[in-house]
Amino acid sequence: MADLATCLPLTRASVVEAHNLIRPFIHRTPVLTNRTIDGIASTPRTPEELNGTPFEGATPSNPKLRLWFKCENLQRIGAFKARGAFHAVERLKREPGWEAGGGFTKGVVTHSSGNHAQALALAASTAGMPAHIVMPKISAPPKVAATKGYGANVVFSGSTAAEREAVAAEVIASTGGRMVPPYDHPDIILGQGTAGLELQEQVAEAKTTTPNSKSKSGPTALLYSPTTAPSSSSTNSGLDAIMTPCGGGGLLSGTVLSAQGTGIRVFGAEPSLDGADDCARGLAQGKRIEAVKSLTIADGLRTPVGKHNWAVLTGETPESNGQGVHGVYAVGEDQIRAALRLLLERLKIVVEPSSAVPLAVVLYNEEFRRRVEAEAGPEGWDLGIVLSGGNVSLEGFAKLFPEARERT
Amino acid sequence: MADLATCLPLTRASVVEAHNLIRPFIHRTPVLTNRTIDGIASTPRTPEELNGTPFEGATPSNPKLRLWFKCENLQRIGAFKARGAFHAVERLKREPGWEAGGGFTKGVVTHSSGNHAQALALAASTAGMPAHIVMPKISAPPKVAATKGYGANVVFSGSTAAEREAVAAEVIASTGGRMVPPYDHPDIILGQGTAGLELQEQVAEAKTTTPNSKSKSGPTALLYSPTTAPSSSSTNSGLDAIMTPCGGGGLLSGTVLSAQGTGIRVFGAEPSLDGADDCARGLAQGKRIEAVKSLTIADGLRTPVGKHNWAVLTGETPESNGQGVHGVYAVGEDQIRAALRLLLERLKIVVEPSSAVPLAVVLYNEEFRRRVEAEAGPEGWDLGIVLSGGNVSLEGFAKLFPEARERT
CATH class of the missing domain: 3.40.50.1100 (Rossmann fold)
Known part of the structure; x- marks a missing residue:
C-alpha cells in the first residue's frame, strides 16, 4: 500500500484524479431506472407493516422517490x-x-x-x-x-x-x-469514490441530454454513457442524495468524498442482525465500534468500519469542513431478502445480498422514509443507489430463498 | 393491426424508420461484453463432449468469438x-x-x-x-x-x-x-428489427470511440450509449454476425432486415426438444412447418414461424435479393440450462430461458462452431447476441435448476 505520506488529500478533487488514473482499467457501469420500483418506494407502507416497530399506530410516511441504480455488479470482477x-x-x-x-x-x-x-x-x-x-x-x-x-x-x-x-x-x-487492505486506506477510499462520481455524471447527462429522461414528473429512462466521457467537474448532477451499503466503509466514505461541495446528501445502509449496524451504532455513541460478529446474509457487510473510513464518515478529516455522512440506517434480514427479490425480478439484474441493503432501507426503514418526506416534500428526491456487487451463485440464491423451491 | 397495404416495405430503411417512430417510447438497452464467456466460447470442447453426436471422434472445433450481448431483458416490460x-x-x-x-x-x-x-x-x-x-x-x-x-x-x-x-x-x-398479432405482421417485424439496428450502432460506437473497447486483440469493455443517439445509417458496424432466438420469428426476421446490405450474417437459435426446431427443419425441407407442440424450457420459442417471418427468413420477399437468414441451429435443454447459468452467474443479469438459446448454440453446437472456425479463420468473429427477455421469477429459477437446491 502506498505510504500514507504520499496519499492524496481526502477530497472530491482527489476522487476526480483517481478516476482519471483508473478509467482505462474499469467499466463505466450502467445506471438503470425502474418505474415499478419507484412506484413501490413512493407508496406508503400499510399500518400493519409498522406493527411491532417504534412507528406502530402512526400514519405511514409517504415519500416520493425516483431511484437511479448504479450497477457495480456489472463492474470488472463483479463488484466495485x-x-x-x-x-x-x-x-x-x-x-x-x-x-x-x-x-x-x-x-x-x-x-x-x-x-x-x-x-x-x-x-x-x-x-x-x-x-x-x-x-x-x-x-x-x-x-x-x-x-x-x-x-x-x-x-x-x-x-x-x-x-x-x-x-x-x-x-x-x-x-x-x-x-493492500480491503478498505481502510486513503487510496482505496478514493478509488471506491469514483463510483459515486460516475453516478453523478451519468444522472446529470441523462437529465440534460435525454428527451425522455427521468424528470420530476416525466417518464423514466435507461441511462448509459460512453466509457470515454470525461470526469465532469460539475456539481449540479440532479441527484438529491446517494445511498450505499456500509461494511468496512470504503464505498460509503469514498461516496461522501465524491459528493463534497455538491449539496448531495450521502446515506449508508447496514444490516441490523447481530449488531452488523456498527456504523449507525458508532455514530450514535460518538465512537467507532471496532469489532463485529454477525452472520447476516449481506456477507459483504459483516466487517466493522475502518479508521480512515470513520474519519471521513464523521467529518473529522482536515478537508471535510465537518461534513461526513448524512445518516446511516439499518434493516432486517427479511427486508434485505425482499429488496433482493425486487432487484432480481424487476430490475432483472443479479446482485449479491449486500447490494440490496440500500433498497431495503428505502422501502422498509420508516425512519428514513419519514426523513425523505420531511426534507423533500411533495417534490421528492432523486436518489442514487450503488449496487455494490453481483458475485453470488445459483446455489447461493437457492439458500437465500428457500420458499422459492417449496412453491415449485 | 395496420392493413398490409399500408405497411412499409420489408427493408433496412423501414427498420430505421420504425426506430425513429418508437425511440421516444423504448429504452436503448445496454450492450455487455464478458471476457470469461468469450474465453469459454473460444476454447475447444473436449472430445468426450462430442460423444454421441455426429462429431464423435472428430477433433473439436476451435472458433474464436468475441460476443456482444444486447440486453433486451432490460427493455420496457422486460423484453424486446x-x-x-x-x-x-x-x-x-x-x-x-x-x-x-x-x-x-x-x-x-x-x-x-x-x-x-x-x-x-x-x-x-x-x-x-x-x-x-x-x-x-x-x-x-x-x-x-x-x-x-x-x-x-x-x-x-x-x-x-x-x-x-x-x-x-x-x-x-x-x-x-x-x-395486433404477436409476430406475424410487417409492423411487428420492423419494430423488433430495431434491436438489431441498435446493436450495430452500439458496437460501431464502441469500436470507433472507446480507447479500451473490444478489438481483435484488446481488452473488453462495457458499452453504453446515450439514448438520444441518432440512428446510424452506417453499414460498417464491426459486427461479423448476429444471432437471435427464433420462436414465431419476429425478432429473427426483423434482425435479418436490420442487417440487409451490411454484410453482417444473421443466425437463428432454437431448442431441439419435441421438434421446437421448426425453423431449422422447415428450412431443411424447403417448407414452413405450421404447428409445434413442445414443452421446452425456452417457453418463448414454442411457436412455429409465422408466414411473413418465413418469407423474410427464406429471402422470398421482393426486397430481399434472395438473402434471408444465414443459418438456424438447435440445442438441447441441458445446453440451454448451462448457458442460462453462465448468463446469470457471469454476465450477472436475469434472463428467461429463451434468451439463453443463442449462447447455448455458440458454446455447444459443434456444427455452428465449425462454421465459425471455417468462415472466420484465426481472426474469429465479433458476434452480437440478442438477449430477448428477462421475465422469470425466483420460483421459475428454482424449477429450472433443481440441482442448485440439492447442493445447498
Missing part, C-alpha cells in the same frame, strides 16, 4: 472493489522509489476471501506484478478458483483475524510485497 | 416485444381514417399469455387507447396481474389456439378493436 484495487496499484506504481526497489517483482499482499481478493488479483496481474492473497482454508472452492483465475498466488490460513494477519505478515516478510 | 408493440400502435395511429373511425376508443386486441400481452398493454395505454388481451384461464396469476397492471382489459379463454382465436374474434366483433 475493482475501483479501489486498481487505484491502489496505480498509486503504488507511481510511488517514488517503488519500481527501483523491486516493487514489480515483490508485488502486493492482502487477506480476503471476498471481492477484494479477486479485485487485487486482477489489478496486480494487469500491472504485471504478483499478488499474494491470504485466504482461510475453509474458503469456498469457487472463490479460491476465481482468485487464482485472476493470476494470484493464494496462501491458506486459519479463519480468525489473528490467524489471517499472522500469515499475511509472514508472506510480507518473505516476499517483500506491499499490503 | 415492447419494440414491435409500440411500432404497431404508432403505425395504427397514423393509418388514414383510423382516428376518425374511432380507433382511440375501439383500441387493440390480441391473444397472448406472454410478453406480447404486456407489451401491447403498455403501448396501448401509452397511446391512450384500450387493449383487450385474451389469455387462457390457466395463465399464471402473476402474468395476468402484470398485464392488467399495464392497464389492459383481460378476457379469459380456453387453452387451445382455436378457443383463444374464437374469443379474440368475439372481442373484435364487440369492441371494433384491431388485432
Whole structure:
C-alpha cells in the first residue's frame, strides 16, 4: 500500500484524479431506472407493516422517490472493489522509489476471501506484478478458483483475524510485497469514490441530454454513457442524495468524498442482525465500534468500519469542513431478502445480498422514509443507489430463498 | 393491426424508420461484453463432449468469438416485444381514417399469455387507447396481474389456439378493436428489427470511440450509449454476425432486415426438444412447418414461424435479393440450462430461458462452431447476441435448476 505520506488529500478533487488514473482499467457501469420500483418506494407502507416497530399506530410516511441504480455488479470482477484495487496499484506504481526497489517483482499482499481478493488479483496481474492473497482454508472452492483465475498466488490460513494477519505478515516478510487492505486506506477510499462520481455524471447527462429522461414528473429512462466521457467537474448532477451499503466503509466514505461541495446528501445502509449496524451504532455513541460478529446474509457487510473510513464518515478529516455522512440506517434480514427479490425480478439484474441493503432501507426503514418526506416534500428526491456487487451463485440464491423451491 | 397495404416495405430503411417512430417510447438497452464467456466460447470442447453426436471422434472445433450481448431483458416490460408493440400502435395511429373511425376508443386486441400481452398493454395505454388481451384461464396469476397492471382489459379463454382465436374474434366483433398479432405482421417485424439496428450502432460506437473497447486483440469493455443517439445509417458496424432466438420469428426476421446490405450474417437459435426446431427443419425441407407442440424450457420459442417471418427468413420477399437468414441451429435443454447459468452467474443479469438459446448454440453446437472456425479463420468473429427477455421469477429459477437446491 502506498505510504500514507504520499496519499492524496481526502477530497472530491482527489476522487476526480483517481478516476482519471483508473478509467482505462474499469467499466463505466450502467445506471438503470425502474418505474415499478419507484412506484413501490413512493407508496406508503400499510399500518400493519409498522406493527411491532417504534412507528406502530402512526400514519405511514409517504415519500416520493425516483431511484437511479448504479450497477457495480456489472463492474470488472463483479463488484466495485475493482475501483479501489486498481487505484491502489496505480498509486503504488507511481510511488517514488517503488519500481527501483523491486516493487514489480515483490508485488502486493492482502487477506480476503471476498471481492477484494479477486479485485487485487486482477489489478496486480494487469500491472504485471504478483499478488499474494491470504485466504482461510475453509474458503469456498469457487472463490479460491476465481482468485487464482485472476493470476494470484493464494496462501491458506486459519479463519480468525489473528490467524489471517499472522500469515499475511509472514508472506510480507518473505516476499517483500506491499499490503493492500480491503478498505481502510486513503487510496482505496478514493478509488471506491469514483463510483459515486460516475453516478453523478451519468444522472446529470441523462437529465440534460435525454428527451425522455427521468424528470420530476416525466417518464423514466435507461441511462448509459460512453466509457470515454470525461470526469465532469460539475456539481449540479440532479441527484438529491446517494445511498450505499456500509461494511468496512470504503464505498460509503469514498461516496461522501465524491459528493463534497455538491449539496448531495450521502446515506449508508447496514444490516441490523447481530449488531452488523456498527456504523449507525458508532455514530450514535460518538465512537467507532471496532469489532463485529454477525452472520447476516449481506456477507459483504459483516466487517466493522475502518479508521480512515470513520474519519471521513464523521467529518473529522482536515478537508471535510465537518461534513461526513448524512445518516446511516439499518434493516432486517427479511427486508434485505425482499429488496433482493425486487432487484432480481424487476430490475432483472443479479446482485449479491449486500447490494440490496440500500433498497431495503428505502422501502422498509420508516425512519428514513419519514426523513425523505420531511426534507423533500411533495417534490421528492432523486436518489442514487450503488449496487455494490453481483458475485453470488445459483446455489447461493437457492439458500437465500428457500420458499422459492417449496412453491415449485 | 395496420392493413398490409399500408405497411412499409420489408427493408433496412423501414427498420430505421420504425426506430425513429418508437425511440421516444423504448429504452436503448445496454450492450455487455464478458471476457470469461468469450474465453469459454473460444476454447475447444473436449472430445468426450462430442460423444454421441455426429462429431464423435472428430477433433473439436476451435472458433474464436468475441460476443456482444444486447440486453433486451432490460427493455420496457422486460423484453424486446415492447419494440414491435409500440411500432404497431404508432403505425395504427397514423393509418388514414383510423382516428376518425374511432380507433382511440375501439383500441387493440390480441391473444397472448406472454410478453406480447404486456407489451401491447403498455403501448396501448401509452397511446391512450384500450387493449383487450385474451389469455387462457390457466395463465399464471402473476402474468395476468402484470398485464392488467399495464392497464389492459383481460378476457379469459380456453387453452387451445382455436378457443383463444374464437374469443379474440368475439372481442373484435364487440369492441371494433384491431388485432395486433404477436409476430406475424410487417409492423411487428420492423419494430423488433430495431434491436438489431441498435446493436450495430452500439458496437460501431464502441469500436470507433472507446480507447479500451473490444478489438481483435484488446481488452473488453462495457458499452453504453446515450439514448438520444441518432440512428446510424452506417453499414460498417464491426459486427461479423448476429444471432437471435427464433420462436414465431419476429425478432429473427426483423434482425435479418436490420442487417440487409451490411454484410453482417444473421443466425437463428432454437431448442431441439419435441421438434421446437421448426425453423431449422422447415428450412431443411424447403417448407414452413405450421404447428409445434413442445414443452421446452425456452417457453418463448414454442411457436412455429409465422408466414411473413418465413418469407423474410427464406429471402422470398421482393426486397430481399434472395438473402434471408444465414443459418438456424438447435440445442438441447441441458445446453440451454448451462448457458442460462453462465448468463446469470457471469454476465450477472436475469434472463428467461429463451434468451439463453443463442449462447447455448455458440458454446455447444459443434456444427455452428465449425462454421465459425471455417468462415472466420484465426481472426474469429465479433458476434452480437440478442438477449430477448428477462421475465422469470425466483420460483421459475428454482424449477429450472433443481440441482442448485440439492447442493445447498
